[in-house]
Amino acid sequence: MAEFKTPLTFGLKIKELKESLGLNSTDFVRELKEQCGLSITRSYVSRIERYGAIPRTSVIEQMAKVLEVEPSVLLGIAKSVKLANSLVRIKEKYD
Numbered sequence: 001m002a003e004f005k006t007p008l009t010f011g012l013k014i015k016e017l018k019e020s021l022g023l024n025s026t027d028f029v030r031e032l033k034e035q036c037g038l039s040i041t042r043s044y045v046s047r048i049e050r051y052g053a054i055p056r057t058s059v060i061e062q063m064a065k066v067l068e069v070e071p072s073v074l075l076g077i078a079k080s081v082k083l084a085n086s087l088v089r090i091k092e093k094y095d
Contacts, residue, residue, distance in 0.1 A: 009076050011049040017067040017074075028066065036062040 018028050025042040032038040038059065047053040055063070057071075064071040 010054060010074060011052055013074050013076065014045070014063065014067070015049045017069060021067065031066045032062060035066055038062045 018024070023031065025045045028045060029040060029042055032040060040055075040059070044053070044055075048055065060071050060074055064074050067074070
């Protein structure tokens with residue numbers, strides 16, 4: 001089983017995915033509130049991205065939802081967003 005790499009890898013993945021969706025930290029925080037009812041601050045997002053703060057599992061799941069990926073992508077378990085999304089589509093096909 002793949003190991004969670006480092007907190008900084010997690011933060012960089014959040015930043016990369018936000019940017020790929022055209023979201024800045026303000027937009028991301030707003031989407032978390034609107035889609036998930038989660039209230040976090042931009043400064044907390046910055047701590048995650050820059051300094052490796054790791055949120056609770058429930059927060060990771062909600063971030064993944066807004067970023068349109070599986071939590072495993074954020075944790076570095078899935079090798080790529082495309083792979084993770086392909087696995088989800090396959091799973092949905094057979095469920």
